[in-house]
Amino acid sequence: MNPIKLGTDTQNTWCPGCGNFAILNAIKSVLTELHSEGLPLEDVVLVSGIGCHAKIVDYINVNSFYSIHGRVVPPAEAIKLANPKVKVIGFSGDGDSYGEGIEHLIFAAKRNIDITMIIHNNRVYGLTTGQYTPTSPLGFRGRSTPRGSMELPFNPLEVMLASGATFLARGTSHGIDLLKRIFKEAILHKGFSLVDVLQVCVTYSNLYEYYERRIYELKDYNATDYNQASNKIREWNYNNDASIALGVLYKKEMPTFEDRFLAGKTTEPKDKDLKIKQILEESI
Amino acid sequence: MNPIKLGTDTQNTWCPGCGNFAILNAIKSVLTELHSEGLPLEDVVLVSGIGCHAKIVDYINVNSFYSIHGRVVPPAEAIKLANPKVKVIGFSGDGDSYGEGIEHLIFAAKRNIDITMIIHNNRVYGLTTGQYTPTSPLGFRGRSTPRGSMELPFNPLEVMLASGATFLARGTSHGIDLLKRIFKEAILHKGFSLVDVLQVCVTYSNLYEYYERRIYELKDYNATDYNQASNKIREWNYNNDASIALGVLYKKEMPTFEDRFLAGKTTEPKDKDLKIKQILEESI
């Protein structure tokens, strides 16, 4: 195995101190690890949406699909179906995938298709200069809500659980070791996995201290117990002042969509033209 | 109060035996009742999407907004915000609102805006001649899935609960009395309410007998108990062979979006031009 160069020569344009750096570093280190364990990097595809988070694909020297806002999931699914041996990792924002494109997340979870979604959940639209998102707390003063947002956030992990996701985890951008462990486990999980990363946006929603006071890592926890998972996931609702559990919150083995979908798949006919001819003959 | 004529002269084009008739009759009778209790019918707006279900608005002689496929919820929300005294009832299909437009449902639930959504959940795309939907069982053979659908359905009530809905109920199209009771309670509920109607499509997915064997009505049930509701909602997952509970499954009092949003609202300035002039002066 050659030493690998995972960085690109592109200038990084995240704000100094941005939580995205931790995600970038964690994923690079996980990819390095997986590579050293035998995963060819040409079998990896990174997909991203539009937002600060999405720039991550410009910084990693691996196949990538820089999609449009809110649309990380459908190309990720197709890439998996087109070649199930490929590891597909989607990077998305809370505006991107919990807002504009939530429907795709729900359906990917429902299908239990084997892709990994890493959500840079900074609870703000960073790149468009600070508006509230679906996970911003009630009363969040952003540029579209100067009087404070009028809606409660939803709990994305709860929504994902209800939709059928088989791997759900939470990390923060200031706990890089945990992030690495979670990312690796998520990528290796066979089925739909989502990691909600409480990523600190130093510019528009600096919750560093807020999180510091509340987070704890799960210990002695059975992630395969649905009821326990459901309760743990609902412990903190992204608005109240409860403790915030970090780690793998839920995990279940289930048939994946690609297993079902590709199961009966035949190999391509040698003589396509002959088949077409047959069809035509039957149409007389 | 004059006797009211709720029907239109339009020819009904549903298949004979279609479960939509029950929904039509139930809602007409509820409107009649509400009218007799003092609700002016000009304060009611019906909104529908596109699909067999959606034709319902052509058959009721009340204000209506016949929207496009998947888009019942956003106009319904706006209508409520534009005039909070109006009762807004949305009629949608499982293809319409659980498929094409699921994101709007999630956000309306999240906002807890006071509209009522009645889902004609026949678990098939009726009007486009029988394809699987998000609530069709695994293996459903529709025109787009001749080998059987490859995905588990999701449980729409579970997704709605996770999204923040404050009123969730289930009825069937062959239990019209229950439907009437549920519809009325849903309409009177202050907050986002959704009724999942297991509506039989006699042509493409005739589950009449399947339901007949499994349904039961909730008795001695406390719909305000979240845990009980959560379990009850998950008792039948739209795919397994469990019993199917009917009635109001969950109910919670919460501030509505329009309460919050319109709370600080000022009345329109008498002299708009003066205000504009002031702004201009401040811009020198």
Place this chain on the structure above:
Amino acid sequence: MQEFSILIGGKAGFGIDKSSSIIGRLLNRLGYHIYIYRDYPSLIRGGHTFSIIRTSRNRIAAHTDKVDLVIALNQETLNLHKNRLKQECLFLFDSEQVKVDVKTCGLGIPLGKLLKEENAPDIMKNTCIIGAMVKALGLEFNILEDVLKKEIPKEIDLNIKVAKRGFDESKELIKIDSIAQKSLPLLSGNQAIALGLIKGGLKAYISYPMTPSSPVLHYLAEIADDFSLDVLHPESEIGVILMALGYSYMGKKSAVGTSGGGFCLMTESLSFAAMAELPIVIILGQRPGPSTGLPTYSAQTELHFALNAGQGEFVRFIVAPGDAEEAYYWSCVSMNMSWKYQIPSIILSDKNLGEGIFNFDISAVGELKEETPILWDRKPPYKRYLFTENGVSPLAFVTDKDAIVKVNSYEHDELGITTEEPKATMLMQEKLLRKEKFLLKDIDEHFKAVNVYGDKNSKTGLLCWGSNKGISIELGEKLGLKVIQPVVLNPFPVRQFQNAVSGLKRLICVENNATGQLAKLIKVHGFNVNEMLLKYDGREFSIEELEERIKEVLK
């Protein structure tokens, strides 16, 4: 007999559609050419549905108002269509459902009674009356049997029995001869598109149901196993096109199908496809709008939308096939062009083309093969957006060793990494747009992008596009007019079009819309039409109607 038409009608749910296929096949096997026009409202049971099966010794692709035989499964059919009959009493009807007034006329069959005697379900009424029709046309019963086996494999024995009862109850009304002409396959335009895409190398078809394109989804789902296709129906049209782009990123040829409303939802990704240079073929089945409009009827209203959809400026290939052979041919070519130039292609179809039934003569289809796109020479470093003379960069795909394949919706450099530099932007915009010149040259030199029919010496031209091809040719020949049909609509084949119209004194444009969309398009290229014959009630022109309107302007 030179030509012959049958109208069959009843409520939706009576199997009118199936019946028309059976009748079409039957007459097809007698050696006639066939065209079937289907007219049905947007509902599942009830309402009024009818089909006109027209047969002729010549190639046809249009229906006539007048028919030779009406088959009425209900009263409404007779009431609505009686006066279409060329000869007063040539109709067949369900004598239990239809009351015939004034004088006894036509031939009534007691369908309910016959079915009951055979213990057959109501849904077989159509088979029964088709049996009766076979006798009425003076044909042998046995020719129906095989057709029924093909069309209704389920409960075939009972169906045959029931048909035989109808046959026995009937009598000859008119005599149809079989003619010595080879029978050609019958395909809907949608089937032809599907097969053309397969011919072009389709690997994945992704679609959300929407009339009039859903039949492509249904058909490809059915034959998916035969061709090892991935056929998917995901959550929405937005999901559809983005999935398709995911496939094409992986080197798997993909296509999507929809109608106007769904196409709207795809426009953002159309623009993305162009920027990322991801090949994609879009079937855009037109129907009357705006908005939901008349879902099960036809229109030609999306030409300019297709030409201009999506933000930013980019190259797209747009074709409007006019019949099954062209649908097959140009669908394959669209796939080839999308991959050769890494651009989106749009196949402009409509309900009349998609759901009409045509004879399909593969020998009349030009030479076709799936083309291989330009591939990377495997010399690293791989540059996904390498600048080249014609703007097309060689392709590599994920899992190719030493190739890092980065596609991007932002403006990007050759490696696919985001850039906002003015100079880089300019160069990349020019790269994108440069393809058009080469594409146009390619089309102009290697394809018949503009067809000419009818009386080529006439000074009057009938200009048409898409599904008006068949009717225009027929009337052009009849009335001695030159017929011009551009199939490629973008990039517009100006030279070929110029040749086609040169020498004309007068150009009459026939379109299924209210504003004259093709007329407007050619105006940009400096051509003018003299008259526009427009129809925008959702129905296709009948021969009589268009003939009259042409004659009016020729007066």
Place this chain on the structure above:
Amino acid sequence: MQEFSILIGGKAGFGIDKSSSIIGRLLNRLGYHIYIYRDYPSLIRGGHTFSIIRTSRNRIAAHTDKVDLVIALNQETLNLHKNRLKQECLFLFDSEQVKVDVKTCGLGIPLGKLLKEENAPDIMKNTCIIGAMVKALGLEFNILEDVLKKEIPKEIDLNIKVAKRGFDESKELIKIDSIAQKSLPLLSGNQAIALGLIKGGLKAYISYPMTPSSPVLHYLAEIADDFSLDVLHPESEIGVILMALGYSYMGKKSAVGTSGGGFCLMTESLSFAAMAELPIVIILGQRPGPSTGLPTYSAQTELHFALNAGQGEFVRFIVAPGDAEEAYYWSCVSMNMSWKYQIPSIILSDKNLGEGIFNFDISAVGELKEETPILWDRKPPYKRYLFTENGVSPLAFVTDKDAIVKVNSYEHDELGITTEEPKATMLMQEKLLRKEKFLLKDIDEHFKAVNVYGDKNSKTGLLCWGSNKGISIELGEKLGLKVIQPVVLNPFPVRQFQNAVSGLKRLICVENNATGQLAKLIKVHGFNVNEMLLKYDGREFSIEELEERIKEVLK
């Protein structure tokens, strides 16, 4: 001084934008006309951002490449922009960040040190250097104070202190006089649009953030209370436009704002709005595409998309204002037209118009008032889609007694109930399209839809649209050319345009795109341009650049 330009640059996050507003206001108060060009990449901190504040004794709306003063908050600014300076050493810089090579030149201020001494945060560097600039321009300190109070209400005392330190550390480099001209308000194009909509009766503004239109959302959210507006930011652009249509159904005037990608997602509802005859105003802020493209730069690439977006055929009103007054005026008119004709209006803006800062002279804006739509006469039965001569049906709204208001995306009858009848379809399609004739007449008779400037006797015309208005006028006047600017782009004001170009020998078209979209549009109406001066790198033309290109073609 006739004119004077300052460039201020640094990293994003340094407050360059705010600084340019402060500088603009300051100079504005001296009696100069102002135009500010903002150039920034799509990132939040870092990168390179700059603004050019141009002042002149005359009205201007364009920037020059050459500037009189550069204010460099970092090294990059100096490196990149040094050679723009008219006089070599006229720059101000942060002496702790910027190394000046060769000879000591320019004026360095130790910002960090000064801030530290005042215990002020880093973010106030810009205030400090602006203080220094005030001295450098030979101005009194006190004129800055009031401007700072307006622009930075937070921690104003510290800001003033810090500015004063900069002032004291500085020295006069050049002398700017105040001139005896009334100061006009400064507005961005986006603000002017917002205020114009309010003038037109806006009740609800709904938007999902997207550059370059998000500032309209931010601004309206801020002033919502003052005008009792409902300002909403929902889940997606699809939700946005459908909510807006819900409001307009209820009789509340609504508008939405977006850019190309978001507009794509709105096209399905644009078509719906047309079919249901629900008024709606859409702000479409253009930026370079295709796809995500260059989010923070500018383009004029959506003209044909706007003209043709949405399935089916329908009438839309499209305007492209060229400066703040026009933005205000035509936004109000758009709202009026949408409600008068019950059609969608599109305000074609772009980043340069939307985020550029202009002087706003309300006295130069034409007569304007919010118009009342045609209302139902309250005689039942109410027919939402009553056939009328001009196609416009009187409006009633929910809660109106005895009116049942049914709107429908399907083809429908006068009551709003679905129909699929051919005759009814035809009539309803004609009703929809009939409005265009009346709208066009209205525009032609009551509005200046095509503006003419420059040397009206010149035989050479400069054709422009949207944000190229200002630069075209300036150069037209300088070079003696006639300038033609159609503001209404649909329905196209052919008569007025004809008048504007009549007598011209030569027409030169200036556009920020790569294909010449306006040139193509006028071609449909029978007009041709002789030359196209196109720019498609996302940046706006500078005076020098366009002047040179014009001179090149005039040679």
